Amino acid sequence: MRQINTMVLENRQVARGFYKMRIGSTYLADAMSPGQFIEIRCSDDLNPLLRRPLGLHRILKNGIEVLYEVVGKGTALLSKKRKGESLDIIGPLGNGFDIKAGMGQATIIIAGGIGVAPLVSLAEEIARSPRPALHGRELYVLIGACKRSHILCEKDFKKLGAKVLIATEDGSKGYKGLATDLLKDFLNPKPYILYPAIYACGPNEMLKTVAWIAKDRRIPCQISLEERMACGVGACLGCAVKVKGGGYKMVCKDGPIFNAEEIAW
Ligand SMILES: Cc1cc2nc3c(=O)[nH]c(=O)nc-3n(C[C@H](O)[C@H](O)[C@H](O)COP(=O)(O)OP(=O)(O)OC[C@H]3O[C@@H](n4cnc5c(N)ncnc54)[C@H](O)[C@@H]3O)c2cc1C
Numbered sequence: 001m002r003q004i005n006t007m008v009l010e011n012r013q014v015a016r017g018f019y020k021m022r023i024g025s026t027y028l029a030d031a032m033s034p035g036q037f038i039e040i041r042c043s044d045d046l047n048p049l050l051r052r053p054l055g056l057h058r059i060l061k062n063g064i065e066v067l068y069e070v071v072g073k074g075t076a077l078l079s080k081k082r083k084g085e086s087l088d089i090i091g092p093l094g095n096g097f098d099i100k101a102g103m104g105q106a107t108i109i110i111a112g113g114i115g116v117a118p119l120v121s122l123a124e125e126i127a128r129s130p131r132p133a134l135h136g137r138e139l140y141v142l143i144g145a146c147k148r149s150h151i152l153c154e155k156d157f158k159k160l161g162a163k164v165l166i167a168t169e170d171g172s173k174g175y176k177g178l179a180t181d182l183l184k185d186f187l188n189p190k191p192y193i194l195y196p197a198i199y200a201c202g203p204n205e206m207l208k209t210v211a212w213i214a215k216d217r218r219i220p221c222q223i224s225l226e227e228r229m230a231c232g233v234g235a236c237l238g239c240a241v242k243v244k245g246g247g248y249k250m251v252c253k254d255g256p257i258f259n260a261e262e263i264a265w
């Protein structure tokens, strides 16, 4: 992990309120793995004071890409950054997904809303992994959002050969309902399939339900948690999450990827 001064290579709107930013840094491209994140200083002055955490969306030849939703001051400032502007970043931070987890016929990735952001680099790694354990595995990606225009990255997953299923709460695309209901419907007719792993990122309520479904089906499940962060390195205890058996873990240092069974939901 380093503090580095980098440069914006590209920052473009990909849907209303959602942006992709390419950041030039061969160091980050080499050092980062799916599931890890960076902390970006969004402004040159002290407002906002704290850096904002963003997950690794994709690894590029000359840097990395992040995908973010504008939800407040920090992300609004980020969306204004132009090509060539400098960026102050700390990273890589956190652990990463374990792609070797579990053995079986098919792997499931499930995303809720902007939770899709870190799952593209994971799918890319799974798709290109030369390991025999992954060879021939099907990759299913379930993407849920409130409405059609908030469904992101469908094409990226399809390009990797993944089978993509969509859920929208308003029914404007795909299954009408929550991604977790789609997951239940997806799993129910195939009780004989031994899924090796579920990987999930999205709102906490969604992750809690995914964890419950995975436990019920005895499928190993890795989740990417999001908590408000300050230091990003385990020093301020601001991102503590309660774990089973008592005690807390820090999402920034011990996570953001956890085995779903570890968390005291
Ligand atoms: C490890 C990690 C990885 C993340 N990766 C991504 C990513 O790839 N793409 C992306 O768009 N966002 C990601 N986030 C969330 C992102 O960090 C926040 O949306 C961002 O910090 C908001 O900053 P802001 O100044 O724009 O909004 P603020 O003004 O700080 O907050 C605006 C609203 O967003 C809520 N909020 C802020 N931070 C979080 C959070 N961490 N979790 C839940 N709600 C929050 C606030 O409660 C408030 O309602 C990630 C968070 C973590 C912890």
Ligand code: FES
Residues within 6 Å of the ligand: 228, 229, 230, 231, 232, 233, 234, 235, 236, 237, 238, 239, 240, 250, 251, 252, 253
């Ligand atoms: S953000 Fe400070 S301990 Fe995690």
